Amino acid sequence: MGRSHYRLAHPMVLLAAGALLVAGILLVLGHDQSVAILATGVIAFVVAVTAKDMIKHMMRGHWGLDILAVVAMVATVLVGEYLAGLIIVLMLTGGEALEKMAENKASRELDTLISRAPAFAHRRKPQDGQIVRIPVDDVQVGDVLLVRSSEVLPVDGVVLSERATVDESSVTGEPIPVTRLRGAQVLSGAVNGSETFSMRATATAADSHYASIVQLVREAVASRAPIVRLADRYAVPFTAVSLLIAGIAWYLSGDPVRFAEVLVVATPCPLLIAAPVAFMGGMSSAARVNVIVKEGGTSEKLARLRAAGLDKTGTLTQGRPVVTGIRGYSRSAADTLAHAAAAEQYSVHVFAEPIIRVAREQGLDLPPVRSAEELATNGVAAVLADGSEVRVGKARFVQEVTDHDPELNLEPGVAAVHVAVAGKLAGVLLLSDPVREDASETLKLLREQGITDIFMVTGDVESTARSVGDAVGIQRIYAEMTPQQKVEVVQSNTSRPVLMVGDGINDAPVLAASDVGVAMGARGATAASESASAVITSDSLARLPDVIDISKRTVRIALQSIWLGIVISVALMLVAAVGYLPAVAGALLQEVVDLVAIVSALRALSTHKKVPSVRRNVASPELHSARPGAIGPS
Numbered sequence: 229m230g231r232s233h234y235r236l237a238h239p240m241v242l243l244a245a246g247a248l249l250v251a252g253i254l255l256v257l258g259h260d261q262s263v264a265i266l267a268t269g270v271i272a273f274v275v276a277v278t279a280k281d282m283i284k285h286m287m288r289g290h291w292g293l294d295i296l297a298v299v300a301m302v303a304t305v306l307v308g309e310y311l312a313g314l315i316i317v318l319m320l321t322g323g324e325a326l327e328k329m330a331e332n333k334a335s336r337e338l339d340t341l342i343s344r345a346p347a348f349a350h351r352r353k354p355q356d357g358q359i360v361r362i363p364v365d366d367v368q369v370g371d372v373l374l375v376r377s378s379e380v381l382p383v384d385g386v387v388l389s390e391r392a393t394v395d396e397s398s399v400t401g402e403p404i405p406v407t408r409l410r411g412a413q414v415l416s417g418a419v420n421g422s423e424t425f426s427m428r429a430t431a432t433a434a435d436s437h438y439a440s441i442v443q444l445v446r447e448a449v450a451s452r453a454p455i456v457r458l459a460d461r462y463a464v465p466f467t468a469v470s471l472l473i474a475g476i477a478w479y480l481s482g483d484p485v486r487f488a489e490v491l492v493v494a495t496p497c498p499l500l501i502a503a504p505v506a507f508m509g510g511m512s513s514a515a516r517v518n519v520i521v522k523e524g525g526t527s528e529k530l531a532r533l534r535a536a537g538l539d540k541t542g543t544l545t546q547g548r549p550v551v552t553g554i555r556g557y558s559r560s561a562a563d564t565l566a567h568a569a570a571a572e573q574y575s576v577h578v579f580a581e582p583i584i585r586v587a588r589e590q591g592l593d594l595p596p597v598r599s600a601e602e603l604a605t606n607g608v609a610a611v612l613a614d615g616s617e618v619r620v621g622k623a624r625f626v627q628e629v630t631d632h633d634p635e636l637n638l639e640p641g642v643a644a645v646h647v648a649v650a651g652k653l654a655g656v657l658l659l660s661d662p663v664r665e666d667a668s669e670t671l672k673l674l675r676e677q678g679i680t681d682i683f684m685v686t687g688d689v690e691s692t693a694r695s696v697g698d699a700v701g702i703q704r705i706y707a708e709m710t711p712q713q714k715v716e717v718v719q720s721n722t723s724r725p726v727l728m729v730g731d732g733i734n735d736a737p738v739l740a741a742s743d744v745g746v747a748m749g750a751r752g753a754t755a756a757s758e759s760a761s762a763v764i765t766s767d768s769l770a771r772l773p774d775v776i777d778i779s780k781r782t783v784r785i786a787l788q789s790i791w792l793g794i795v796i797s798v799a800l801m802l803v804a805a806v807g808y809l810p811a812v813a814g815a816l817l818q819e820v821v822d823l824v825a826i827v828s829a830l831r832a833l834s835t836h837k838k839v840p841s842v843r844r845n846v847a848s849p850e851l852h853s854a855r856p857g858a859i860g861p862s
Contacts (some may be wrong), residue, residue: 542578
C-alpha cells in the first residue's frame, strides 16, 4: 500500500467492500453489464485518487510502487476481469486498516504511557488549608499538593511529609518502591504507595520529568521510518520485473488477460506494509528496555554503527559525585564552600548538587546572588548582592581572574573545582565520581556488536579523564573539550555511523551533530534529551547495547519481511504467467501475502526478549519486573 493510500478513509473500504458484494450478487442474477458499469466506476474513482498523489510524488523524484497497483486495476477493467479489479481496490483500501491494526498493536506500550499521564492534582489552598482538585496544567511552582494512595504524582516536587513511598518504575525503570524522606526530590509519573503525603511543586506539568518522556513518546509514535524509503527504492526494479513477466506472458500466450492476471499478484502492498510495522514493533521493544527511540531512522543507523563516543561524567561515571575534601586558600574552607554553593545553585552540572547539599548539611548561610551565568564546560560566574564576582569551575576558567595556580597532586579519579571570590582564589573543592559498575561490561558488549572504534570526549581535565578511561578500557581520550570541540571530534571521526552518548547541557550540540545521539535522561538532562535521537530513561548504561541489539534485529526482520513479500509475489506472478492462477484467485492470494508480511514484521515486538543484558544476566532487575504500562518490560 503506497503513501497515497494512507489518506484513504474507512468509507473507501466500505465502498470497495459494498461494490464487491453488489457485483457478486449481480453476477449471480446474470446482470453482467451492470457489474461492468459498477466496477468500472469504482475502479476509475480509486485509480484517479491514487494516480493524483502518485504523479505528485513522481514529480518530486519519488518513484513509488503505486504505479503497479494503477496498471493492475486498469488492466483488469480493459480485459473484463471486474471482480479481480474490485478485489484489488478492496485490498488497497483495506490494507490501510490492516496496517493501522498492526501499528496499534506495536505501539501499545507507547500509547499506554501517554494515556496514564496525570490529568489532575489536589492543591492545598494557603488561605484555609482546604484541598481542591485542579487540572494538572494549573499547578504552579510552589503549590502544596496532596498525593493520595495509589495516585500518580502530577508534577516534580519535594516531599513535605515525614516520608513518602513511591513506585518510580514508570520513569526510572527501578521496580522496587523507594522511600523518600522530607526534602527529597520526587518525579512526576511515579505512583504513590499506600500513604497519603504532601509535596511542594518544583516544576509545572509542562516542565516536569514525565511530561518530557511523554513528549518523546509522541515524537516516536508520529515518526516515519526512513526504511520505508528503502522499500520505495525497490519500486523501479520490482515494477520492471513485474511488467516484464506480464508482457512475456501476454506475448507467449497471445492473451491480454494473462497480462492482467500477472499484475494482479504483483501489487506491492507487502513491501510497504512490512517496514513501518517492523519499526513500530522495534521502537516498542526499545521502550520495554527503557529506551525511547524517537524515530525509525534511528533504529536503522543504530544497526549499522561502527564508532561510539562517550562523555565521562554521568555517562561512564555514576553522575553522583561526592565532596571528599575542601582546601582553603584566601578564605576558609567553610567560606569557600558557601560561596561555591551560592553560585552552583544556578548550574545544571552534576557537581552542583553535591556541593549545595554539603553546604546545607553544614548549615552554612549562602551569600545572596544578584545574577549568574553558566558557561558550558567551564563553570559558573555569579555576581553577589554586594557586587563581587564569584567564579566556580575549572582551573583555567578561574585563572582568568586570578593568578593563583596551586599544586594539587590529586589522586586518580578525583576532580578539582576551583572557587574565586572578588578576583582571588578562595579555595578548591575536591570531588570524586565513581565509575559505573556496568561500564566495562557495556563497552565489551559494544565491541562484540562490531563497534570497535570507541573513544571518550569530555570537558574534564586530562588526568581525571585518563583514570576513568583506564578503568573502563578506553584508550583514545579527548579531554578538556568545549562543546564546539566535541562536535569537531565527532564530525571528523572516520568510522561511520558514529554514536555519541552524553547527559548534560554541554553535550546537547554533539548529540545533535552525531549520526546517532543518545542521552542519559534518567535524571533530567532536558537539553541533551531534546537534541538526542534516543533517550535512555533508566539510570543504566547497559541499555545502550540492548537498544543496538534490538535495532539490528528490527532491521533484519524488516528486510526479511520485505524480501518475503517480493519472493512470494514473484512466485505467484510466475504461476499466473503460465495460466494456472486466474485473476480473482490471484487477487485473493495477494491478501494472504499482505497478512504474511504483517505477521512476519510483528516479530519485532519481541526483540527485547533477546537483548544482551537478558542473555548475559548483566541487566538490572528492571528488565524482569516492571509493571505493564511503564517504560520498561512487563
